[in-house]
Amino acid sequence: MRTRFYNARILTMKAAAPDVFQGEVYVENEKIIYVGDGKGVEMCRGHFDREIDCKGNLLMPGFKDAHTHSAMTMLRSNADDLPLSDWLNHQVFPYEAKLTPEDIYALSKLAVLEYLTSGITAAMEMYLTPETIAQAFSEMGMRLVEVGGVNNFSQSPELLEDWYQKLNGKDPLISMQLGFHAEYTCSEELIEKIADLAKKYQAPVYVHVAETADEVEGCKERYGMTPVAFLAKKGIFDYGGAGYHCVHTTPADWEIMKEKHIDVVTNPGSNTKLASGIAPLSDYLRMGIPVALGTDGPASNNALDMFREMFLATGLGKLRENNAAAVPFYEVLKMATVNGSHVMRLPDTDVLAPGKLADMIMIDLHQPNMQPLNNIAANVVYSGSKENVIMTMVAGRILYDRFDGRMNFHIGEDPEKIYADCNAIKTRIVGRS
Amino acid sequence: MRTRFYNARILTMKAAAPDVFQGEVYVENEKIIYVGDGKGVEMCRGHFDREIDCKGNLLMPGFKDAHTHSAMTMLRSNADDLPLSDWLNHQVFPYEAKLTPEDIYALSKLAVLEYLTSGITAAMEMYLTPETIAQAFSEMGMRLVEVGGVNNFSQSPELLEDWYQKLNGKDPLISMQLGFHAEYTCSEELIEKIADLAKKYQAPVYVHVAETADEVEGCKERYGMTPVAFLAKKGIFDYGGAGYHCVHTTPADWEIMKEKHIDVVTNPGSNTKLASGIAPLSDYLRMGIPVALGTDGPASNNALDMFREMFLATGLGKLRENNAAAVPFYEVLKMATVNGSHVMRLPDTDVLAPGKLADMIMIDLHQPNMQPLNNIAANVVYSGSKENVIMTMVAGRILYDRFDGRMNFHIGEDPEKIYADCNAIKTRIVGRS
Numbered sequence: 001m002r003t004r005f006y007n008a009r010i011l012t013m014k015a016a017a018p019d020v021f022q023g024e025v026y027v028e029n030e031k032i033i034y035v036g037d038g039k040g041v042e043m044c045r046g047h048f049d050r051e052i053d054c055k056g057n058l059l060m061p062g063f064k065d066a067h068t069h070s071a072m073t074m075l076r077s078n079a080d081d082l083p084l085s086d087w088l089n090h091q092v093f094p095y096e097a098k099l100t101p102e103d104i105y106a107l108s109k110l111a112v113l114e115y116l117t118s119g120i121t122a123a124m125e126m127y128l129t130p131e132t133i134a135q136a137f138s139e140m141g142m143r144l145v146e147v148g149g150v151n152n153f154s155q156s157p158e159l160l161e162d163w164y165q166k167l168n169g170k171d172p173l174i175s176m177q178l179g180f181h182a183e184y185t186c187s188e189e190l191i192e193k194i195a196d197l198a199k200k201y202q203a204p205v206y207v208h209v210a211e212t213a214d215e216v217e218g219c220k221e222r223y224g225m226t227p228v229a230f231l232a233k234k235g236i237f238d239y240g241g242a243g244y245h246c247v248h249t250t251p252a253d254w255e256i257m258k259e260k261h262i263d264v265v266t267n268p269g270s271n272t273k274l275a276s277g278i279a280p281l282s283d284y285l286r287m288g289i290p291v292a293l294g295t296d297g298p299a300s301n302n303a304l305d306m307f308r309e310m311f312l313a314t315g316l317g318k319l320r321e322n323n324a325a326a327v328p329f330y331e332v333l334k335m336a337t338v339n340g341s342h343v344m345r346l347p348d349t350d351v352l353a354p355g356k357l358a359d360m361i362m363i364d365l366h367q368p369n370m371q372p373l374n375n376i377a378a379n380v381v382y383s384g385s386k387e388n389v390i391m392t393m394v395a396g397r398i399l400y401d402r403f404d405g406r407m408n409f410h411i412g413e414d415p416e417k418i419y420a421d422c423n424a425i426k427t428r429i430v431g432r433s
Numbered sequence: 434m435r436t437r438f439y440n441a442r443i444l445t446m447k448a449a450a451p452d453v454f455q456g457e458v459y460v461e462n463e464k465i466i467y468v469g470d471g472k473g474v475e476m477c478r479g480h481f482d483r484e485i486d487c488k489g490n491l492l493m494p495g496f497k498d499a500h501t502h503s504a505m506t507m508l509r510s511n512a513d514d515l516p517l518s519d520w521l522n523h524q525v526f527p528y529e530a531k532l533t534p535e536d537i538y539a540l541s542k543l544a545v546l547e548y549l550t551s552g553i554t555a556a557m558e559m560y561l562t563p564e565t566i567a568q569a570f571s572e573m574g575m576r577l578v579e580v581g582g583v584n585n586f587s588q589s590p591e592l593l594e595d596w597y598q599k600l601n602g603k604d605p606l607i608s609m610q611l612g613f614h615a616e617y618t619c620s621e622e623l624i625e626k627i628a629d630l631a632k633k634y635q636a637p638v639y640v641h642v643a644e645t646a647d648e649v650e651g652c653k654e655r656y657g658m659t660p661v662a663f664l665a666k667k668g669i670f671d672y673g674g675a676g677y678h679c680v681h682t683t684p685a686d687w688e689i690m691k692e693k694h695i696d697v698v699t700n701p702g703s704n705t706k707l708a709s710g711i712a713p714l715s716d717y718l719r720m721g722i723p724v725a726l727g728t729d730g731p732a733s734n735n736a737l738d739m740f741r742e743m744f745l746a747t748g749l750g751k752l753r754e755n756n757a758a759a760v761p762f763y764e765v766l767k768m769a770t771v772n773g774s775h776v777m778r779l780p781d782t783d784v785l786a787p788g789k790l791a792d793m794i795m796i797d798l799h800q801p802n803m804q805p806l807n808n809i810a811a812n813v814v815y816s817g818s819k820e821n822v823i824m825t826m827v828a829g830r831i832l833y834d835r836f837d838g839r840m841n842f843h844i845g846e847d848p849e850k851i852y853a854d855c856n857a858i859k860t861r862i863v864g865r866s
């Protein structure tokens with residue numbers, strides 16, 4: 001299967017500064033085989049199975065949602081405007097306890113539909129049943145990086161190792177990384193066992209870190225140091241990894257993060273809605289600590305919308321520094337694409353270039369919010385919306401398009417069926433309809 | 434012309450708490466004639482010119498964008514990531530000086546297209562040439578409240594009074610209110626002349642107030658008091674009105690605002706991108722000061738997207754108070770609808786009820802970000818996006834729909850023509866293509 005995208009504007013994300021040019025992209029099976037002006041590749045003409053007129057619209061790498069809990073779609077808008085502890089203890093935990101692996105399979109599918117509408121081509125996921133989540137993503141053709149969510153109450157280092165072996169290397173769309181929930185939900189012994197796994201597999205580890213001020217204070221009381229310092233001391237990050245959130249970190253933490261190659265996944269939507277605080281993105285950028293972007297789960301956000309996250313990343317960064325020049329837009333675009341690929345250990349999904357995986361989206365510039373065409377790359381961050389996404393391609397397959405205006409999902413199932421399944425689960429577990 | 438909307442969910446915004454019910458809405462010419470379960474109005478059946486199956490989707494009042502500068506579409510993404518003073522003095526003012534009234538006409542049309550895609554049914558506008566702006570809105574069928582933008586460099590009290598007389602009472606879509614740019618751009622004498630007009634017409638006045646900390650400090654240096662206190666003392670608000678932004682106000686200001694009926698129009702997108710600060714919305718709500726919501730102009734925001742503004746209003750309110758319960762979603766929905774109508778002196782556009790103007794939108798619930806249907810009104814604020822807007826009706830006319838998936842504008846002109854006009858203006862004035 002060879003597809004030609006012509007009459008396109010192209011933002012490869014390879015350059016150090018934004019560079020949008022007019023040209024063509026050719027995709028063969030799951031890979032990109034050509035990106036350029038379309039003039040030097042006459043040999044390919046006539047040999048395409050499909051030719052798509054991009055009508056001057058923008059092709060760019062798909063967004064990487066580097067932290068999410070997909071199946072929490074069940075609790076979207078179920079309990080808002082609550083303090084974090086009430087929300088977790090009275091709304092999230094009791095309902096999650098009732099979820100079956102099959103429920104999580106169905107609820108994850110709903111999230112995948114939403115990712116596709118937002119131009120997300122891969123998600124880094126932490127939730128209860130990695131195998132049924134992998135099944136949902138795989139069946140839909142969506143790329144997934146799973147992360148263990150081990151804590152004192154669910155999963156275990158043994159299960160994690162088992163999944164790590166089972167879920168890696170089988171399906172090119174699915175991979176698994178080591179991970180656990182957080183310092184405050186895991187015993188010291190459990191954390192040590194995860195560190196042993198990191199050492200055994202020489203693998204990075206992923207974990208919620210410094211999401212709230214309370215969490216940091218608690219860790220200091222327990223261990224006399226910050227979560228970053230404590231986890232690093234335990235050897236969790238001896239092979240790198242990432243901290244989700246990293247809102248309340250210190251300059252000493254930043255030195256450790258830099259030294260240990262601990263990347264940041266920032267989740268500004270969730271941190272805003274749960275009033276957790278504003279992450280010091282300017283400091284991370286200044287220190288050269290890679291920052292990727294995630295939505296967090298739909299119970300805390302409540303949308304899986306990378307455009308919201310991009311605007312918040314730059315906007316909150318500007319507010320925090322009291323400086324409209326802080327966290328400039330191209331850095332945010334890198335967070336949402338290249339840096340996400342780096343954090344998720346998906347190096348072949350980062351940019352548009354020959355040999356890379358065809359995880360690519362098309363942004364409609366023929367909508368009023370993209371006009372006039374002053375600075376297209378800036379428009380994506382500052383005025384773009386999900387509505388501008390008119391194609392989401394993963395591994396060379398178009399999983400979502402609006403070429404004829406309609407929302408067309410090519411995921412092997414009717415979205416209405418997925419909605420019905422999820423509403424039934426919600427009604428059964430939450431008890432309202 | 435009589436239209437029946439059936440098989441709808443309805444959020445009238447009349448109730449004190451969110452109340453979504455299933456039913457029908459009938460529209461006759463520019464007005465709503467019925468809202469209910471559709472059972473008691475057999476007499477109307479068979480007498481409709483048009484029957485629209487809402488497919489279970491949500492009908493609600495259109496959003497009111499209570500502060501904008503439409504024609505600044507020209508400068509969208511032209512100069513981002515700049516400190517406010519550089520942005521204004523080197524990017525905004527020099528280019529604005531080159532705009533003709535005809536340019537502003539064309540650039541305003543582009544903004545109207547974007548308002549419609551975001552479910553905005555009326556905009557409160559402050560810009561250079563009220564007559565050509567009114568022409569653009571009127572030709573497109575869009576509702577407009579213009580506000581004078583008098584300052585030391587452009588417009589004048591005489592012109593303002595002239596427009597006030599000319600633009601009111603002619604076209605039911607168009608009205609004009611007294612207004613001036615800001616304390617810091619107007620001499621004391623000019624402000625006194627505006628106050629004289631307020632007295633003469635017993636009319637409210639609209640003005641930028643306390644947008645930045647610098648502005649407040651400057652006013653204190655000039656007059657020994659805050660902008661709110663100074664303008665109130667000058668009689669500007671003797672017949673009420675509103676302050677745009679109101680980010681940096683004091684408890685003493687709030688008392689004045691309450692006493693003088695000075696409403697707040699908050700612009701969180703602009704305040705975020707320009708790093709101006711976070712408005713004290715919780716305090717305004719506690720004091721009973723009405724708060725409406727605006728996008729501000731597309732040069733500072735850069736989108737005209739009420740979903741972005743709604744999420745920011747609640748999210749920044751939560752961050753400011755360090756409390757996830759602050760600025761709850763239904764208050765935000767009121768800001769975006771009922772309170773906007775109040776501020777804009779458009780009382781017949783506030784809710785869905787018989788006798789009210791049919792300024793109404795349809796929200797698609799058959800999209801993944803609205804599923805499951807836990808709390809539809811909360812979903813609009815927390816997970817909604819422009820993409821969910823599939824109909825925007827103003828004064829009983831459908832100006833925008835996506836009933837067949839495509840973006841259909843019914844505004845008497847091809848959007849591509851408007852884009853081309855605006856790109857030509859941008860290239861001529863900004864000098865890039």
